[in-house]
Amino acid sequence: MTILQQLERYTEEVFDQAVSWRRYLHQYPELSFHEKRTSAWIEQRLEEMGCSVTRCQHNYGLIVTIKGDLAGPTIALRADMDALPIQDEKSVDYASNVPNVMHACGHDAHTSSLLAIAQFYVQRKHELKGERRLIFQPAEELAPGGAASMIAEGALSGVDVIYGVHLWTPLAYGKVATKSGNFMSAVDDFSVEIQGLGGHGGVPHHTIDAIVIGSQIVQSLQTVVSRNIDPISPAVVTIGTFQAGQANNVIAERCLLKGTIRTFDERSREIAQNKVEKTIQKLCELHGATYRYELKKGYPAVVNDQAEANRVLEVARTIVGDENTEEAAPIMIAEDFAFYLKEVPGCFMFVGAGSEAAGAVYAHHHPRFDLDERSMKLAIRMLVEAAEHYANQVQAQ
Structure with missing residues (x-):
């Protein structure tokens, strides 16, 4: 046999x-x-x-x-x-x-x-x-x-x-x-810590609202794939964690976002990585906030x-x-x-x-x-x- x-x-x-x-x-x-x-x-x-x-x-x-x-x-x-x-x-x-x-x-x-x-x-x-x-x-x-x-x-x-x-x-x-x-896709994980300026909820003009900035980042990241990646090349950008604030009448000075990038080809992977970071940078600059960004490159496809x-x-x-x-x-x-x-x-x-x-x-x-x-x-x-x-x-x- x-x-x-x-x-x-x-x-x-x-x-x-x-x-x-x-x-x-x-x-x-x-x-x-x-x-x-x-x-x-x-x-x-x-x-x-x-x-x-x-x-x-x-x-x-x-x-x-x-x-x-x-x-x-x-x-x-x-x-x-x-x-x-x-x-x-x-x-x-x-x-x-x-x-x-x-x-x-x-x-x-x-x-x-x-x-x-x-x-x-x-x-x-x-x-x-x-x-x-x-x-x-x-x-x-x-x-x-x-x-x-x-x-x-x-x-x-x-x-x-x-x-x-x-x-x-x-x-x-x-x-x-x-x-x-x-x-199966490639994976890259990222995190961003936004540092704004906290203050009283009744005087928002004296603050830099980290929650507003974080929310705009979440919304803007939806265009990374839809307006930057070739539509016949599958890709996903997901925010899985949004942490900010402690009280209803306090404007948060800090916001932490964590997300993941999933792609199949190296060109789309590079574009997504760059666009995610650039989006975060520009929105923080627009509002006068600082940020700390970390990209953890994971497995290829x-x-x-x-x-x-x-x-x-x-x-x-x-x-x-x-x-x-x-x-x-x-x-x-x-x-x-x-x-x-x-x-x-x-x-x-x-x-x-x-x-x-x-x-x-x-x-x-x-x-x-x-x-x-x-x-x-x-x-x-x-x-x-x-x-x-x-x-x-x-x-x-």
């Missing part, structure tokens, strides 16, 4: 173990850049399997290299391991034991799926074509993220192609979705290679059928998998994890988030079958 012929049976056999791994990780989540216990636990599982593990020096990332006995390409597969600062509100026996920290995005299941893949490959090195590089990455949720530093430490050294999965509850269990080109996206969709059709394989629409959320795709060809995909029966009906980052754990079986198959499809194609050339 070939590796692929063994895979479907293996995913059924390993499923209970993968669920056990996932539920353990769910009970003991750790925030971005603090995944010390998680990383050590993953490393122990990998060493028990007989894997050779390299620890990253600048974060808690782990790199596993599994070399096959047969010639072939080097293919990377990635999972993320960090959790979010959210209180778990689920009524399940595997709910988080850490106050105000939970796996609310499925990273525990991503890690468990990649552990199952590690076990699959290490047991079959004699029939493996080439090398499989398994990347257990910390800090996906918080910029600057963990991907860039892992790349700097050699995670992609010699890699020909990379694949990644996000288990996705808005997509029903049993479905797979991806697309070539722009898939996730841009899937066309050939690899087509490969993933082809593999999905063989596993879940045409009716459950979807060409995804671009989405304005960010992922630091983007950094890998800037270095080597690859594809990031959504595997459906939503299910009413499993209670997986809440959005990602919701305090009652959960997923249909059967989706891990499909994640395992999608990653391995995409990798082996690529390896077989290279061998045939």
Whole structure:
């Protein structure tokens, strides 16, 4: 039997173990850049399997290299391991034991799926074509993220192609979705602190009203996209926080705004960044206020290679059928998998994890988030079958 012929049976056999791994990780989540216990636990599982593990020096990332006995390409597969600062509100026996920290995005299941893949490959090195590089990455949720530093430490050294999965509850269990080109947006966050001149609400002519200035900034920023960005290039500028004032009869001297910029191409990204800052500068100058502006550049856009996206969709059709394989629409959320795709060809995909029966009906980052754990079986198959499809194609050339 070939590796692929063994895979479907293996995913059924390993499923209970993968669920056990996932539920353990769910009970003991750790925030971005603090995944010390998680990383050590993953490393122990990998060493028990007989894997050779390299620890990253600048974060808690782990790199596993599994070399096959047969010639072939080097293919990377990635999972993320960090959790979010959210209180778990689920009524399940595997709910988080850490106050105000939970796996609310499925990273525990991503890690468990990649552990199952590690076990699959290490047991079959004699029939493996080439090398499989398994990347257990910390800090996906918080910029600057963990991907860039892992790349700097050699995670992609010699890699020909990379694949990644996000288990996705808005997509029903049993479905797979991806697309070539722009898939997920770039993200940049900004904040501005406006300093005006406070005073009595009855004598506004002796003040510089920070709330009025902040309100004008919020309104004016709506034209950054509508009047500056090419309308066929999607972009979003959102103000998510507006903090000012303490009393009804006091004109506020200070206002704090925080927002986010989402774009798909570097030209639109640059325009939006510049126009946001220029709008803030001019309005503050107009009213005689000072300001402090900070731009925090985040992740670039996730841009899937066309050939690899087509490969993933082809593999999905063989596993879940045409009716459950979807060409995804671009989405304005960010992922630091983007950094890998800037270095080597690859594809990031959504595997459906939503299910009413499993209670997986809440959005990602919701305090009652959960997923249909059967989706891990499909994640395992999608990653391995995409990798082996690529390896077989290279061998045939």
